[in-house]
Amino acid sequence: MLAEVGHFSLIIALSVALLQATLPLWGAHRNYTLWMAVARPAALVQFLFVVLAFVSLIALFLQNDFTVSYVAMQSNSHLPYWYKISAVWGGHEGSLLLWVLILAGWSAAVAVFSSTLPLDAVSRILAVMGWISIGFLLFILLTSNPFDRLLPNFPLDGNDLNPLLQDVGLIIHPPTLYMGYVGFSVVFAFSIAGLLSGQLDSAWARWSRPWTLIAWCFLTVGIALGSWWAYYELGWGGWWFWDPVENASVMPWLSGTALLHALSVTEKRKVFKAWTVMLAIITFSLSLLGTFLVRSGVLTSVHAFANDPERGLFILGFLAIVVGGSLTLFAFRASLFQVQGRYQLLSRETLLMLGNLLLMVATFAVLLGTLFPLISDALNFGKLSVGPPYFNLVFTPLAFAALLLMGAAPFIQWKKQEISSLIFSLRWQALLAVVLGIAVPWLYFDRIYWQVVLATGFSVWLAISMLKDLKNKTCHGTHFFAGLAALSRSYKGMILAHSGIAVLVIGACYTSFYSTEMNVRLQTNDSVTINEFRYVWLGVKTRQEQNYIATVGQVDVYRGDSLFARLYPEKRVYTVRQNVMTEAAIDGSLMRDLYVAMGDSFDDGAWALRISHKPFVRWVWLGALISALGGGLALTDRRFRLQRAASSAAAEGGAPGLKVNA
């Protein structure tokens, strides 16, 4: 009964979405207020029914209803209840439902928080989002229905959730990631609405920014969580592999970062309009492309869902309509875009333009590398693989260049900057960057690499530039902290966000070059030494859990003569699927991680162990979190709240729309 309720709710949601997508759009075109007024309630009702469907699915999992095919595939009666809930989005069908839920959620949010927007704008925006909902709901109902039944012959117990997914990572990573991916649909809808109405002014940019920023923050956290999860769960100690699915999430992030900066410039300086609109389209298109890559089976990945070319065809068709349609609209509305502001060759506008270019070239590089195997095969050049050696080589200089630009930005004025005064501002920064870039790794480690020198140097460059800029901005009379408090949150958010990137780069670079890893074979009481730590292997014990049996090893770690840490790596056999899983034991701290994983046992009772010493690896995720926090801080800037208050008063008065062309 519940499955039918869920199924039916989706059908109703689809019908409502149809109304949401058509009536307001036509209403905005012909100025029918009644039709436009359908938009907000439709979005809310659609959200309601999608929630109902989602809750039904959760209930089916909690009730162990194995007559439903999806539940039988993903769950098991012995699964702990929190995993039963998160198993809902552990497979293809359920994760799509999560996508639709989050999309409906964002639409509802736009419906609720758009009181300052004119009705025709809201109508168009919600209509566009409605079209996307239609696409995904159709996809679910026609090809990937989580509510399909298995009657009359159904299993007594389910197939169990993949043990890799029986982890807290599954509970938070997909929802956070999807909040980001799907969140970019809002700025996409804003852009399409703007192209349709012809109103693409500073107000448009200002309204789009908070929505884009929230999505960006979620995506940043989502990607960081995924990396962190892979690190401790997969047992090989890596945190990024440039796997196609990972790349699918990083491309919208890179593009979204460019979009954020472009929106800021468009709002402030009225330039880059066409570029910003195109970026909004591209960013969401990359989200959709990611959905395609992960579910169509064209690329091999450990993270991919069950692969089905028929489903892939549907998504590709959907992509053609959405992306093709929006890019066509973009091309035909080219006349909307006329350059308004002017700026010199050396100016902050140019700097931001170069920064955007860097980010988009990085996006291109990741896309090219990910799709190149397909290109090679399509041109009959055989199969080849593109992996970390390529991506790291291409990405690293781009990251350094980004740090370079970030560190120069505060000293380059809008419109025009004198080169002599710029060099003057930057001289100490440059000098310290060079000196510390070499000195810090040299003193901290016994060997240096030019990539590490560059990473350190550029990070120092950025750090000093921020300190100097802060000093300049707070030195007017009062106390430093008072000055600090007076600075806008938007600015402080930017400082944090940029710092986060530098922290990330340092972490990535240092851990890549200074990690030590050893595969050893140890008998009980044997030990091995890496750097200043001595690892003593003390054999295994067995432990029974709810749905697995664990072989638990013990490693005592000594630093000098004192016991530093006790680590318990595990090998688990999950009873239903008979999978064997490695659970690494990690002693983590800010400056280094100690990582121990068990391999197989030998006939003589010895065990194979992988022991790694990873300096600075936590800086990677810390940096990402700091960046996301910076974004969050910028969101709370008074400007957004004040603007809402002032504008809602003006909107009440109903000033006639001035069609400002570009």
Add this chain to the structure above:
Amino acid sequence: MPILLSVLKIGFIVVLLSIKALTAEAAIDVYDFNTPEQEKRFQTLTEELRCPKCQNQTLADSNADISKDLKARIYTLMSEGKSDEEITDYLVERYGDFVRYRPPVNPLTLLLWFGPLVLFLSTAFILLWRLRRMTKTPPEDTPTDATRLHDVIRQYSDHTPQ
């Protein structure tokens, strides 16, 4: 028809149950090396080579039988004194370029290796050159009072939503 569907679905589940699903087994093969540099070399080699059969894993991280065999072969070749290039060529000869995570540099992959750089340089050049040309020509409209007033009105209307 519904019965057929159910039978197919059960069959699918049965097949699923019998397939050994994704595992996170750390592939820890222990080899003895003379020097830590040798061990590091082996590590780098196996990290840049792909398991021919897994779902996107390096030889270093894969527990598949074929990976174990290939690692053993690499170890043997290393002890015979072969260079990294020779070892890579050995494997490419047997398994194709697919096993290299660092794609070769040939006429096809030129696009891959140099594409991003060329794109960046050419686009940056074009943009900066156009910008330079635009700023060199004097502005078409020198601001007059009327234009300034117009600008102020526009500014105001920009700050109030329509």
Add this chain to the structure above:
Amino acid sequence: MNQKKTWLYLLPLLVFVVLGALLLNSLGKDPQLLPSAKIGKSLPNFKLPVLGEEGSFISAEQLKGQVFMLNVWATWCPSCRIEHPVLNQLAAEGVIIYGLNYKDTPDDALNYLQTLGNPYKKVISDTRGDLGLDLGVYGAPETYLVDANGIIIYRHVGVVTQENWLSTLKPLLEQSRHTGTDERGKK
């Protein structure tokens, strides 16, 4: 100026169309399927024991002079059991099939053949998988088509069925028989 602008603004759409075409082309293809790197090259040199013949060895040279199929199989491979009846049938029709018993135990292999029938002219016992590695074998079953000069002309990954025998394997074997002479020297 406006014409140039429209062109520029159409560029993203064009890029997308190319991308879409690429993705459409890639749908349905198996990204895991590896083409053999050994096509057009000769069978690697080897000298391995013959299964079931104590003290007897076989080498690549001995296999020259005939067009044959080399079937990689093992008792631990479930799909091999599925294709075995088909191989029996082909052998009965006169197709020359050599077996490569890959990373297996000779006793198990002999039992297997006794129970399920032996379509192989001879079986190469590759217990360590060395010949398999030299051939670029990455799983079982795989079937190689080799011509009279010992050149590998095709590799089939997966089970041999009547369908793919009739549509792919048989035509290639016949073609090789007819063109017969020197493929050597050609890469």
